[in-house]
Ligand SMILES: Nc1ncnc2c1ncn2[C@@H]1O[C@H](COP(=O)(O)OP(=O)(O)O)[C@@H](O)[C@H]1O
Ligand SMILES: Cc1ncc(C[n+]2csc(CCOP(=O)(O)OP(=O)(O)O)c2C)c(N)n1
């Protein structure tokens with residue numbers, strides 16, 4: 466038990482000390498799985514086969530989330546999920562997160578606690594055995610959550626974007642377009658006359674709409690299927706963060722082939738499935754007959770054609786996904 470804060474039940478971080486905020490975080494992130502966990506100058510992690518998988522993704526208030534729509538728990542969960550998906554997409558098992566938090570000084574302590582709880586829940590649900598093993602705290606005008614994720618390959622070879630071969634089956638695990646449908650609902654329905662985001666009224670949404678909004682705010686990528694795909698012989702893999710067409714183009718370009726997607730495998734909203742990001746589905750290529758349970762075929766790898774991605778043989782020429790520099794409207798709210 467910590468002593469009550471002298472400043473009242475829910476002080477702002479600006480009324481507290483770094484040590485006190487850190488104490489509240491450490492109480493909530495769960496047990497360390499590291500050789501040395503949080504609290505020293507750095508964490509010490511075991512590396513069973515001598516290789517570390519390492520990635521970082523940042524959530525910034527404005528282009529990545531709005532505080533009217535995301536609560537602290539969901540933000541923590543999402544910050545974990547987007548990074549765990551990148552580790553999984555290498556065929557690896559996530560082992561540790563390092564979390565850098567830059568917060569405005571009027572951020573409530575309860576918000577920091579919610580973030581820590583969301584990070585813990587994201588690890589527990591998506592990558593059991595992975596935990597927050599360290600991080601950093603600082604003050605900033607813009608709330609920013611930068612998560613570094615580390616993972617191990619357990620003797621597997623990493624699955625790169627560049628290994629797809631002509632004749633492979635293109636398959637996906639997870640959703641396509643759901644999170645983007647949720648984001649569209651938020652922008653269309655939960656802003657005021659000036660376009661400023663307002664609180665979500667869940668009762669105003671049908672069940673499918675609620676699920677799409679949850680997919681946006683608290684995505685559940687199929688993290689455990691990354692190693693499964695690697696073990697099944699995946700030749701190439703990546704997570705779909707920006708949009709299927711855009712990310713498939715990155716894979717096709719890296720591999721020097723064309724990915725031909727089958728429209729009939731992508732559901733009734735083809736445009737949404739091709740362009741919607743943030744589901745963090747795992748897109749992978751497998752030799753014919755090797756697609757493991759949890760993945761569904763959505764296309765084939767063909768020889769490099771006029772465009773890196775085609776749909777039912779027709780070159781796909783739109784950008785097909787999110788670009789933070791081109792697409793952010795500069796709003797925060
Ligand atoms: N500032 C940077 N410095 C060095 N490498 C970077 C930087 N930003 C991105 N990268 C690398 O470029 C690649 C693509 O990045 P990104 O589009 O963020 O991938 P992802 O969608 O998997 O997060 C990754 O290998 C990433 O590590
Ligand atoms: C308020 C808000 N505006 C816009 C978006 C859309 N958006 C933000 S990040 C993103 C895609 C992934 O982000 P990026 O930084 O490119 O992650 P990475 O590809 O590095 O994983 C999308 C579609 C959003 N989620 N929330």
Ligand SMILES: [Mg+2]
Pocket residue numbers: 521522
């Ligand atoms: Mg990234």
